[in-house]
Amino acid sequence: SDHRLSYPLSPAEMDWSDYFPAYFSKKRKLDDTTDDSVESEQPPADSNNGTTLDRKKVEVADIGCGFGGLLISLAPTFPDTLILGMEIRTQVTAYVQDRINALRTQSLSRKGGDQEEVPGGYQNIGVIRGNAMKFLPNFFEKHQLSKMFFCFPDPHFKARKHKARIISPTLLSEYAYILRPGGIIYTITDVEDLHLWMAKHLDEHPMFERLPEEEQEEDVCVKIMRTDTEEGKKVARNKGSKWVACFRKIEDPI
Numbered sequence: 122s123d124h125r126l127s128y129p130l131s132p133a134e135m136d137w138s139d140y141f142p143a144y145f146s147k148k149r150k151l152d153d154t155t156d157d158s159v160e161s162e163q164p165p166a167d168s169n170n171g172t173t174l175d176r177k178k179v180e181v182a183d184i185g186c187g188f189g190g191l192l193i194s195l196a197p198t199f200p201d202t203l204i205l206g207m208e209i210r211t212q213v214t215a216y217v218q219d220r221i222n223a224l225r226t227q228s229l230s231r232k233g234g235d236q237e238e239v240p241g242g243y244q245n246i247g248v249i250r251g252n253a254m255k256f257l258p259n260f261f262e263k264h265q266l267s268k269m270f271f272c273f274p275d276p277h278f279k280a281r282k283h284k285a286r287i288i289s290p291t292l293l294s295e296y297a298y299i300l301r302p303g304g305i306i307y308t309i310t311d312v313e314d315l316h317l318w319m320a321k322h323l324d325e326h327p328m329f330e331r332l333p334e335e336e337q338e339e340d341v342c343v344k345i346m347r348t349d350t351e352e353g354k355k356v357a358r359n360k361g362s363k364w365v366a367c368f369r370k371i372e373d374p375i
């Protein structure tokens with residue numbers, strides 16, 4: 122149940138500092154009674170270990186990120202890109218947050234040591250508890266995202282449960298709104314029926330076109346999502362098939 126989820130009223134009101142502390146300064150709350158003059162005395166929020174604060178936006182979303190394997194592999198691959206996992210289960214989200222914290226701490230302790238530093242130091246990944254089927258436009262503004270991942274989403278096998286699937290015509294319009302033109306939706310599943318369903322709905326949607334097979338297979342993100350999510354590893358152990366379909370958001374019609 123998601124009745125206790127908190128989410129911002131609009132993307133502008135989202136405080137990202139808890140999720141990406143190296144990239145964002147804390148937002149002042151509306152009911153903050155601190156005197157205005159105090160704010161002007163504070164140092165400008167422009168530098169933190171050489172990182173410019175409040176200048177970046179989340180660009181990549183892993184929807185239903187589960188235990189975080191994809192996030193952790195994408196982090197050093199795109200060290201300058203902010204990548205957010207969204208997960209509806211409280212304990213799973215907490216587990217991923219612990220993983221990220223541990224990796225950040227390890228990475229900091231490597232600095233100046235003998236071990237090689239991990240690009241980005243895992244400061245560029247974050248996880249948030251949320252229901253991606255309900256609140257995405259509260260977090261992301263129009264055209265904010267360049268990539269969205271749907272890795273091994275829950276299949277909801279029965280026909281009467283299909284409306285619970287995370288790819289549907291209505292939700293695709295929402296995803297098209299937050300994805301920039303040229304942005305990519307990545308899908309992978311071990312359930313052929315769900316693969317056909319996702320590809321069909323994406324194919325039929327006016328704002329998406331399928332990536333040619335060659336381009337798909339050359340994409341480093343496809344390689345990572347085939348091997349590095351926890352669900353994908355389970356499928357590999359059981360020698361199951363993995364079905365991939367990637368779609369590009371087309372230019373908005375004028």
Ligand code: SAM
Binds near residue numbers: 190252
């Ligand atoms: N992507 C991960 C992987 O490949 O290992 C996890 C796959 S798991 C089968 C599906 C995940 O989606 C679960 O962790 C589930 O809690 C999450 N999920 C289901 N519905 C969701 C929703 N509406 N919003 C966010 N997460 C959701």
